[in-house]
Amino acid sequence: MLCLGIESTAHTFGCAVVDKTSRVLADARDVYRAPEGKGIHPREASRHHIEASADVLKQALESAGASMKDVDIIGYSAGPGLGPCLRVGAVVARTLAGYHKKPLVPVNHALGHIELGAMLTGARDPLVLLVSGGHTMILAFSYGRWRVFGETLDITVGQLLDQFGRAMGFASPCGSRIEELAGQSGEYTQLPYVVKGNDVSFSGLLTAAIRLAEKSDVPSVCYSLQETSFAMLAEAVERALSFTGKKEMMIVGGVSANRRLAAMLASACERQESRFYACPIKFAGDNGAQIAWTALLDYSATKNKVAVKDASVTQSWRLDTVDVAWRG
Structure with a gap:
């Protein structure tokens, strides 16, 4: 099944094309690049997606050695996300599903991060x-x-990372650039550290970091920003591990690529066995x-699908509202 x-x-x-044996047969992408110092503009990003969609789809099918006739299911990101961008993907999915008579499955984007991470x-x-x-x-x-x-x-x-980076004139996404600069410094300056129970707050940290950058070198501010924000996350994760008694901990999402954050979490996990x-x-x-x-x-467990005319998107689709039938 593909x-x-x-x-x-x-x-x-x-x-991307994935089969039921957990093999990723193809993964094609094209990324909208915002101008330096600017964030993602939903309308411009959606225009990029419209222009890139045909080539990305063709590349994925060719890499998988498959055609639409071989595809059994079509899944699309139905939210959360930027409305104009979500709608482009939904239109492509609806068009393919309607023309080729394939089951159409809406997917919560955040849940996708977790399930792919667990599989890999x-x-x-x-x-x-x-x-x-x-x-x-x-x-x-x-x-x-x-x-x-x-x-x-x-x-x-x-x-936090993107808004600070844009204030420094970096192009979004800014995480990798901040990580690179942080690696050039080991000088820490105290910044606001806000953990409330297992919740965190970054807005005060962002403001303080931008102000600090006005009178300090940027690499040291990047270092302090990473150390502070990641320590907040590590504290909250370690408390949650102790509370839940979980013997596994997994990090997913774009910021999971940061090696310093991974190192801090690995230490927390070691302390909690x-x-x-x-x-x-x-x-x-x-x-x-x-x-x-x-x-x-989802489809294998529930045969869940939506009619092409009913396939919609939800910009604020919270992960904790999604029923997950395939986990015990």
Whole structure:
């Protein structure tokens, strides 16, 4: 059984083909690049997706050695995300499903990060830290859903890095550039550290870091920003591990590619005698494989699908509202 997954929640338009034996047969992507110092403009990103969609789809099918006749299911990212971008992916998915008479499965983007990460790492029952431009959440699976044990109270850690980076004139996404600069310094300056229970707050940290950069060198501010924000996340994760008793911990999402954050979490897991898993960097960011694999799991377990005319998107589709029938 083959599933074509279409991802279009933000800056990435991706198509991937995954089979029921957990093989990613193809993963094609094209990323919208914002001008330096600017963030993602939804209208411009959606225009990029429209222009890139045909080539990305063709590349994915050719890489998989398949045609639309071979595809059994089509999954698409139905939210959360940027409305104009989500709608491009939904239109492509609806068109393909309607013309080729294929089952159409809407997928929660955040759930896709988790399920693909679990498939690639082998994690079975982990505490999950989902960190990206759109999410900062600590989750554990219980009674048919992923339950939130902690989250951001304002902006996400991905937004923290991107907004700081844009203030420094970097092009979004800014995480890799900040990580590079942080590696050039070891000078720490104290910044606001806000953890409330298992929740975190980054807005005050962002303001303080931007002000500090006006009178200090940027690499040292990047170092301090990373150390502070990642320590906050590590504290909240370690507390959640102690509370839940989970013996596995997995990090997924675009920010999971940061090696310093992974190192801090690995130390927390060691203290709690939990095994640490990190989604492979290649699949840390948004991609079609996360949509294809989750759609395949969903359809195999429930035969869940939507009629082409009813296929819609939801910009604010929370992960903890999604029923997950394929997990015990």
